[in-house]
Amino acid sequence: MTIVNENFALLSESYLFSEIAERVRRFHESTNSDDIIRLGIGDVTQPLCPAAIEAMHRAVDDMASSTTFHGYGPEQGYQFLRDAISQNDYRARGIDIASDEIFVSDGAKSDTGNIGDIFDICNSVAMTDPVYPVYVDTNVMSGRAGANVSGRWQNIEMMPCTFDNGFIPELPKSNPALIYLCFPNNPTGTVLTKSQLKPFVDYALEHKSIILFDSAYEAFITEDDVPHSIFEIEGAKKCAIEFRSYSKTAGFTGIRCGYTVVPRELIAYGRNGEQYELNKLWKRRQCTKFNGASYISQRGAESIYSEEGKKQVKSTIDYYLRNAKILLEGCQSIGLQATGGINSPYVWISSNRGVSSWQLFDLLLNECHLVGTPGVGFGPSGEGCFRLTAFNTYEKTIEAVNRLKRVSI
Ligand code: PLP
Secondary structure (H helix, E strand, O other): OOOOOOHHHHOOOOOHHHHHHHHHHHHHHHHOOOOOEEOOOOOOOOOOOHHHHHHHHHHHHHOOOOOOOOOOOOOOOOHHHHHHHHHHHHHHHOOOOOHHHEEEEOOHHHHHHHHHHHOOOOOOEEEEEOOOHHHHHHHHHHOOOOOEEOOEEOOEEEEEOOOOOOOOOOOOOOOOOEEEEEOOOOOOOOOOOHHHHHHHHHHHHHHOOEEEEEOOOHHHOOOOOOOOOHHHOOOHHHOEEEEEEOHHHHOOOOOOOEEEEOOOOOEEEOOOOOEEEHHHHHHHHHHHHOOOOOHHHHHHHHHOOOHHHHHHHHHHHHHHHHHHHHHHHHHHHOOOEEEEOOOOOEEEEEOOOOOOHHHHHHHHHHHHOEEOEEHHHHOHHHOOEEEEEOOOOHHHHHHHHHHHHOOOO
């Protein structure tokens, strides 16, 4: 008899997006209206920039000749991309990250999900709430989350981020070994300034915990005092791993490329107190379970660091940021509580009248023919809130705000 990993049975069905689809289907059936604007889109919609397209065409041509053909590449990524990352994303900002601290991958979902492999399942965990569901679910799958009692995972401390605390989480109370932070945040679109992030680094150093810092939305940062990397904070190389992605940065959601930074000086401990370098452990894990991102994706990623590539990528990000600003200001102008949208493609709203997330969903669907994502789907602290995304077109975003202005929420 084969026994399954029963932790999978602990996971609830991911009903959020299927429930949204079902409600939209029913709405469509009863009204026959095709006039729906989707502001729940979590995927980019604009085409790839010309620099990436040209680089990937050239990379395909390389594959056509035995002298330039590329088969299996290095598991940690090609040197040309690791060097470009080290130079452009770190050294240009005064952060000393070497290319052998960078591990190129097929994206941040895999890396944030897989990182748990190098940590014992006895470690307790903390994460912000609402949260990108991958952090919770992968800890459940490995058994690290513990039992679920009345909707709470016993080994996961949720750190609420709400309008009441200005989306600045309090430091954890349970002395967690692993702390997931995601800034700019999905789903709330909020950020921490350097001085707000520093206490987390100090806490992790003091408690010998590791911060898992997801900065998949770093490219959307517009404000000066918001750190692009956790390694801008003194001491972070001794307590943090950072995840980055080209998905939202350069529209690579379908191409697949990202990377993870594991500083060489980062250590964690064995049960008897022996010290282990996490860079070596992650390298070992990747070499065993991952065969590298494709040569073509990595050439595409490299191209966004060229002068032309940088300008082109920025212009697409600016397009989404303009949509985000329209959404944010539109929602604020009709008296909704609204945040995010300045350093992120997400705007997080709440009605002041105690309306639940799903009530807000139904109201916006029925009254405005708008679809977004109920905040409660991202965690208990998301109840009453709603996520709008900036990934639709400029024209549809303007129309969405006009519709919002016509109803009372
Ligand atoms: N991290 C966060 C916070 C995200 O929102 C997403 C995608 O939506 C990812 C990671 C996944 O990125 P990738 O496409 O690189 O796997």
